[in-house]
Amino acid sequence: MNDSILPNWLHSEAFERVTQNIAIIDRDFRIVEANRNFAKTFGEWQGQYCYKIYKRRDTPCESCLAMKTFEDGKSRVKDETGYDQNGDFAYYVVRTEPIPAADGSIPYVIEFSDDITESQEIQRVYHVLFDRVPCYVQILDRNLRVVRANKKQRETFGECEGRHCHDVYKRKSTRCHPCPALLAFQDGQVHTAEHVGVATDGREILFVTTASPLSRGDNQITHVIEISMDVTAVRTLQSELQKANALEESLINNSTDGIVAFDEDGKIMIINPAAELILKCPVGEAVGGGILKDMFPQEFQEILDGRSADCHLEESCVIAKDQERIPVRFNGVALRNAGNSLGCAAFFQDLRPMKKLEEEKLEAERLAAVGETVAGLAHSVKNVLQALEGGMYALRSGLSQKNEERVLKGWGVIERNFDKVTSLVKDFLSFSKGRLPETQMVNPNELVMEVIALYKDVAxxxxxxxxxxxxxxxxxxxxxxxxIHTCLTNLLSNAIDATVLSEKGRGNVTIRTREKNGCLIFEVSDEGCGMDYDVKRKVFTSFFTTKGGGGTGLGLLTTRKIVQEHGGQIVLDSEIGQGTTFRIELPRHRLPSPTQKPSDS
Structure with missing residues (x-):
């Protein structure tokens, strides 16, 4: 019973359960029998010719394996192509075996076929990748000879197969050190090394090579695959970036201007020595950025908060760690790249040396003017003394003669010249006195109204x-x-006098205040007699006056000195018969910082 099970199973089940495609073909190339896998792959086969089923042909194949097996009874194996039942192109391996009859003839041939379409596609992709990958690829045997190289390798280093890798890459007869391929053969691990090779056109190429072992599954490493990446451009770029970075770092560190950069989180990325010196805050204490943020102007705070993109302040202040207010020229900018925030940076120039030079220049000019003025003052005092002598003589002679009229005349001369000496000395002391303005926050309009109230009755x-x-x-x-009160009273007094001295003897004097382009402006305009060219040229020189004995010639000099102490300038515009305008221009960014709190008044 059991002896019949196996033959029956082999006859009925084994044919169907074999995973290969099996077909039995007669001498007319008709399929007389096929298993389920064949039908599943190629479709309905009954009564069909094999070439019709396999290849959709109407005639037998030129190199038909079955035909040759029918002829000589030998087994054969061959790679074939065809179409499956869906019409898709397929690769398969066909093996033909004869089925002999008792008389030795071969009435049938059995064909076994395996679908290798997937493996063929993988192999095709592998070949494409191997040849088209944008790096150098070669396979080495244990003698470090190239058995295969891809297209890029051949184009760059020439024909490689059969040559040693060190000859291919470097035109050398000795091995490289370190040799990643040799190390991979020795320990079966992946190794990487950086080398310089020589292309066929003589160019030096810097490349990074990675060697990986290849085995057949028996732990015997027969080959190594090397993949090399040309990093010449990358290394060149790295070198250029390093040079640029070194140059940038040198410029930043040696800049006399303070430079501070924050990242998008407000942490310090850069603080150069000049910034540390100006802010009196070493980099170790400034880490984090919290301390520095409060040292900068409010305009930069807006950049830090993302509310502004930049700020340019001709003159501002930073507050040092010891709370000293440092005058600086300040620029701030938000740092961005492709629309993304990188943080912000501050650039500031310490103006203390410049301001010191300005003060020294003003002081030198003042002392030079004082020297000039002293000479003029001596001459004026001499004239006054002579007038006093005349007055004293008239007074004495009047007393001796008991001439009251002569006494009064002499006494009048003495009084007038005494007042003149007093005014002259006061003006000289005001002009010659070197001091810093004692500034406080003042409303310009209120200051003007005070001066107008003072001269209301006079006018x-x-x-x-x-x-x-x-x-x-x-x-x-x-x-x-x-x-500034002194400046305005000098100008207003002069304007009233000029109006009185005009042909009309009356008119308007206007005091204006305005602000233009960050500049505070005071103007005093009259409708007086105006000035010609010579008068305008001399108006700011020592002891020049158009009032005769009624002026000392120091009023406008004093006014100009006070305006310069405020970082401004005084401008004159006058035409004969049309009147005169004196304009005081005070750029706000040049005004000195307040030295005291504003008064309650």
């Missing part, structure tokens, strides 16, 4: 109308109220 008696043309909402400014 009324002189038949001059005072007009205040004041810009509304003018912001307070750090000014020396006493100094």
């Amino acid at each position: 009324h008696n002189a038949k001059v109308r005072l007009i205040a043309d004041l810009e509304e909402n003018l912001q307070s400014a750090p000014l020396d109220p006493s100094g």
Whole structure:
């Protein structure tokens, strides 16, 4: 019973359960029998010719394996191509075996076929990748000879097969050190090394080579695959970047301007020695950026908060660690790349040396003017003394002669010249006195109204109308109220006098305030007699006056000195018969910092 099970199973089941495609073909090339896998792969086969089923042909194949096996009874194996039942192109391996009859003839041939389409596609992709990969690829045997190389390798280093790898890459007869392929053969691990090779055109190529072992599954490493990447451009770029970085670092570190950079989280990325010196904050204490943020102007805080993109301040202040206010020229900018925030940077120039030079220049000019003025003062005092002598003589002679009229005349001469000496000395002391403005936050319009109130009666008696043309909402400014008061009273007094001396003998004097392009402006305009070219040229020189004995010639010099102490300038515009305008221009960024709190008044 059991002896019949196996033959029956082999006859009925084994044919169907074999995973290969099996077909039995007669001498007319008709398929007379096929298993389920064959039908599943190629479709309905009953009564069909094999060439029709396999290849959709109407005639037998030119190199038909079955035909040759029918002829000589030998087994054969061959790679074939065809179409499956869906019409898709397929690769398969066909093996033919004869089925002999008892008389030795071969009425049938059995064909076994295996679908290798997937493996063929993998192999095709492998070949494409191997040849087209954008790096150098070669396979080495244990003698370090190239058995295969891809297209890029051959194009760069020439024909490689059969040559040693060190000859291919470096035109050398000895092995490289270190040799990643040799190490891979020795320990079966992946190794990487960097080398310089020589292309067929003589170019030096810097490349990184990675060697990986290849085995047949028996732990015997028969070959090594080397993949090399040309990093010449990368290394060149790295070198250039290193040079650029070194140059940038040198420029930053040796800059006399302070440079501080923050990342997008507000942490310090860069703080150069100049910034440490100006802010009196060593880099170790500045780490994190919290301390430094409070040292910078409010405009830069807006950049840090993302509310502004940049700021340019001709003159501002940073607050050092010891709370000293340092005058600086300040620039801030948000750092961005492709729309992404990288942080922000501050650049600031310490203006203390410049301000010191300006002060020294002003002091030198002042002392030079004082020297010139002393000479003029001596001459003026001499004239006054002579007048006093005349007055004393008239007084003595009047007393001796009991001539009251002569006494009064002599005494009048003495009084007038005494007042002149007093005014002369006061003006000289005011002009020659070297000092820093004692500034406080002052409302410019209120200062003007005080001066107008002071001269209201004088102007009324002189038949001059005072007009205040004041810009509304003018912001307070750090000014020396006493100094600017002196400037305005000098200019207003001169304007009233010029109006009285005009042909009409009356007119308007206007005091204006305004702000333009960050510059605070005071203007005093009259409708007086005006000035010609020679007068305008001499108006700011020592002891020049158009008032004769009524002036000392120091008023405008003092006014100009006070304006310069505020970082500004005084400009004159005058035409004969049209009047005169004196304009005081005070750029806000050059105004000195407040030295005291504003008064309650």
